[in-house]
Amino acid sequence: xxRIIVITSGKGGVGKTTTSAALSMGLAQxxxxxxxxxxxxxxxxxxxxxxxxxxxxxxxxxxINKEANLNQALIRDKRCDHLYVLPASQTRDKxxxxxEGVERVLNELTQNHDFIICDSPAGIEHGATxxxxxxxxxxxxxNPEVSSVRDSDRMLGILSSRSRRAENSEEPIREYLLLTxxxxxxxxxxxxxxxxxxxxxxSLNLLGVIPESKAVLSASNAGVxxxxxxxxxxxxxxxxxxxxxxxEDVPHRFLNxxxxxxxxxxFRG
Amino acid sequence: MAVNPNPRNNDTDGPRSFELKAASFTxxxxxxxxxxxxxxxxxxxxxxxxxxDFFRNTPVVIDLSSLPEGVGAGELxxxxxxxxxxxxxxxxxxxxGKEQNAAAEALELxxxxxxxxxxxxxxxxxxxxxPESEVAVDEAPAPQARASKQAxxxxxxxxxxxxxxxxxxxxxxxxxxxxxxxxxAAVSSGAELMADGNIHVYGPxxxxxxxxxxxxxxxxxxxxxxxxxxxxxxxxxxVSENIPVELRGVPVQIFxxxxxxxxxxx
Ligand SMILES: Nc1ncnc2c1ncn2[C@@H]1O[C@H](COP(=O)(O)OP(=O)(O)OP(=O)(O)O)[C@@H](O)[C@H]1O
Ligand SMILES: [Mg+2]
Numbered sequence: 195x196x197r198i199i200v201i202t203s204g205k206g207g208v209g210k211t212t213t214s215a216a217l218s219m220g221l222a223q224x225x226x227x228x229x230x231x232x233x234x235x236x237x238x239x240x241x242x243x244x245x246x247x248x249x250x251x252x253x254x255x256x257x258i259n260k261e262a263n264l265n266q267a268l269i270r271d272k273r274c275d276h277l278y279v280l281p282a283s284q285t286r287d288k289x290x291x292x293x294e295g296v297e298r299v300l301n302e303l304t305q306n307h308d309f310i311i312c313d314s315p316a317g318i319e320h321g322a323t324x325x326x327x328x329x330x331x332x333x334x335x336x337n338p339e340v341s342s343v344r345d346s347d348r349m350l351g352i353l354s355s356r357s358r359r360a361e362n363s364e365e366p367i368r369e370y371l372l373l374t375x376x377x378x379x380x381x382x383x384x385x386x387x388x389x390x391x392x393x394x395x396x397s398l399n400l401l402g403v404i405p406e407s408k409a410v411l412s413a414s415n416a417g418v419x420x421x422x423x424x425x426x427x428x429x430x431x432x433x434x435x436x437x438x439x440x441x442e443d444v445p446h447r448f449l450n451x452x453x454x455x456x457x458x459x460x461f462r463g
Numbered sequence: 464m465a466v467n468p469n470p471r472n473n474d475t476d477g478p479r480s481f482e483l484k485a486a487s488f489t490x491x492x493x494x495x496x497x498x499x500x501x502x503x504x505x506x507x508x509x510x511x512x513x514x515x516d517f518f519r520n521t522p523v524v525i526d527l528s529s530l531p532e533g534v535g536a537g538e539l540x541x542x543x544x545x546x547x548x549x550x551x552x553x554x555x556x557x558x559x560g561k562e563q564n565a566a567a568e569a570l571e572l573x574x575x576x577x578x579x580x581x582x583x584x585x586x587x588x589x590x591x592x593x594p595e596s597e598v599a600v601d602e603a604p605a606p607q608a609r610a611s612k613q614a615x616x617x618x619x620x621x622x623x624x625x626x627x628x629x630x631x632x633x634x635x636x637x638x639x640x641x642x643x644x645x646x647x648a649a650v651s652s653g654a655e656l657m658a659d660g661n662i663h664v665y666g667p668x669x670x671x672x673x674x675x676x677x678x679x680x681x682x683x684x685x686x687x688x689x690x691x692x693x694x695x696x697x698x699x700x701x702v703s704e705n706i707p708v709e710l711r712g713v714p715v716q717i718f719x720x721x722x723x724x725x726x727x728x729x
Contacts, residue, residue: 344633347651351632397630397649397666 196229196304199311200329202353204345206316208337209374212410213432214313215243216421217333220436221309222277229268229303230311232282233325235291240313241281244271245417255283258295264302273422278307288315291324300328318352328358331368333401337375338387343395346371350396370401372435377406378451389449402435404428405448492557493546494526498535501634504545511549519550524575525567528558536566543570544638544657547676550698570640631656631670638676652692661685673700674717684717685729699724 201214211234218230231254232240241247246269252262257280264280271277280299283290303310314325326332332353336346350369354360359367373392380386389403409426413419421436423429427448434444495503511518523546527535539556546553555573556563564574625639627646633653637644644658647665654670656662662674664686675682675697682696689711692703696719706726714729 344653347633348653350630351635351651351654354629354632355635395649395651395669 196227196307196310197330198300198304198328199309199331199333200314200326201311201333201335202314202322202326202349203316203335203342204318204347204349205337205342208316208335208342209404209410210316210335211239211243211313212414212420213333213335213372213374213404214240214311215419216429216432217436217439218277218279218309218311219271219274219419220421220433221311221440222271222274224436224440225276226308227276227306228309228311229278229280229307230313231280231299232313233291233321234313234315235282235286235288235321236284237282237315239282241269241279242417243414244279244419246271246279246281247417250281253281253283254299255286255290257299258290258292264299288320291321293324293327296324297328318349323356326353326357326367329353329367330359331370333370333372334396334398335372335374336392336396338373338377338381338389338392340387343387343392347396350398369398370439371396371398372401372404374404375406376403376448378449382451389446400446401438402431403446403449404431404435490522490524492524492526494529495535495542496529498530498538500538500541500545500636503542504636507545507549520552521550522552522554525553525556525572526558527556527560527563530559530563532560533562536562539563539566540570540638540640541636543572544636544640544673544676548655548657548673625658630666633670652690658682671695675719680719680722682718685715686717687714688712689715689726694724694726696724701726 199217201210201217203210214230218228222228230240230244233254234240235255241250249269252267254267256262257264257267268278268280271279300310312325312329315321334346334349334353336342353367353369357367359365371392373389376389377386381388389400393400405427407420407426407428409423409428410420413423413426413429420426420428421432424433431448434447437444525539525542543553553572555575556567557575559567559574567574624642625637625644627637627644628648630648631637631646631650631654633651636655637646637657639658639660639662641659643660643663644656645663645665646656649666650656650664650668650670650672652669656664656670656672657676658674659677659679659682660674661682662672662684664672664684667688667690668686669690669692671693672684672686672691673693673695674684678697680697684694684696689706691706694701694706694717696717699719699722701724710726710728715726716729717724717726719725
């Protein structure tokens with residue numbers, strides 16, 4: 195039985211796909227049989243960040259519509275044997291994701307995987323509700339700003355009522371907070387909320403704090419999940435996140451501005 | 464309730480103690496198209512904002528005929544709380560199935576039977592007010608209504624208390640019908656608490672809290688850390704802007720004193 199993790203957010207563009215790529219790669223590198231599914235039908239994004247966009251033949255919607263079977267649609271990652279990507283369709287609309295279809299695909303995947311990561315579109319529209327419905331765990335990706343925190347709060351409310359676990363009165367979805375694009379300088383100057391501010395508002399289990407980092411953009415341009423960039427602060431922060439998710443007690447890093455000289459502060463990245 | 468103006472003349476056999484008459488009223492009807500309370504709240508909120516006086520103290524009937532059998536029974540308390548929150552007086556439902564009617568009766572709403580509203584000539588338009596002759600005062604209750612009353616009793620078996628131990632998030636609404644509401648976690652801004660009795664919040668209260676929803680002037684709100692957007696007792700409310708700074712972030716109680724809302728440090 196696989197554990198199903200949804201990566202979700204209220205506001206768009208906060209780093210869900212970046213996080214889905216990092217988490218799935220991180221779990222797979224630790225030997226977990228992992229598959230990551232792109233629920234953002236119509237926008238196809240995950241395959242670019244995973245660097246497998248030129249190997250897409252069939253997609254999630256094809257499998258749901260039984261136009262292809264899972265083995266035909268799953269793309270095995272070239273860097274890590276335990277990792278598979280199920281890409282989204284660029285051409286269909288969101289309604290192609292039916293609840294029965296999604297359930298059937300998840301049931302099939304759960305047989306021989308340890309983790310299923312669902313990269314959700316933002317907000318509460320159809321694709322997002324499908325991505326969250328079957329989840330066991332939810333990682334709510336939030337940027338340290340008021341609007342994002344507010345939307346995450348609303349998202350948490352919806353998660354607690356619109357899921358299979360809620361409908362069957364089972365143990366509720368485990369909810370985690372991931373703060374991304376954290377910039378200690380802007381926190382210090384009062385432009386951004388601090389970790390403590392966000393924790394105070396959301397009162398949620400903090401899975402990690404990912405710093406704002408130029409490494410994220412260069413990694414996604416290269417089609418390499420940033421977690422593989424061990425030199426970068428974002429890569430290391432994502433590695434910590436994966437360890438924490440698996441139960442290790444890892445202290446949070448990158449919360450405070452590094453004590454650097456004037457020049458390196460000018461060129462910080 | 465109208466009181467007999469002449470107390471000596473309340474002999475039950477006396478011919479003049481009261482008169483039983485039928486009358487008809489034109490009432491707004493809220494016909495639910497689906498049971499998504501959030502969507503209803505959003506649309507209703509927009510409507511009420513445009514004409515708040517039109518809705519204040521207006522009795523309304525909730526029409527369930529467009530919902531599938533059984534759907535919406537669970538949402539009914541929320542809807543009633545919502546309508547009351549906007550100053551309306553929801554007093555009955557119509558067009559509901561067994562489960563929905565049971566839920567309505569548990570909330571002490573009248574179940575208006577179709578015979579009141581559909582019988583007669585021009586009654587094909589559902590939105591029309593019931594014609595005068597059809598208010599059947601002495602008609603025996605339909606067997607279905609009796610059965611549903613029994614089904615409703617378990618809902619009442621735990622009156623007067625509701626406990627929430629998880630944070631109440633933005634967009635969520637909690638209504639403790641008929642009693643007190645206690646929350647042992649944070650209440651987010653954008654969340655709404657409602658209770659017919661008192662409200663107790665043992666975490667920061669950042670959303671709205673409305674106690675005494677069905678008009679109880681004695682109801683109170685107690686909270687550890689007042690940061691609310693709005694507080695209200697029996698319809699007497701105060702918005703965040705009018706809450707003095709020295710009362711924010713501290714434990715307080717909120718109550719009515721001669722119908723004036725008072726906030727006091729604890
Ligand atoms: N830690 C970070 N530092 C710098 N840039 C980041 C970081 N995380 C994400 N980004 C950038 O933010 C943008 C949005 O990221 P991403 O696509 O992961 O977000 P998303 O939540 O999946 O968006 P959508 O809601 O559109 O699906 C991208 O350009 C990405 O490079
Ligand atoms: Mg995305």
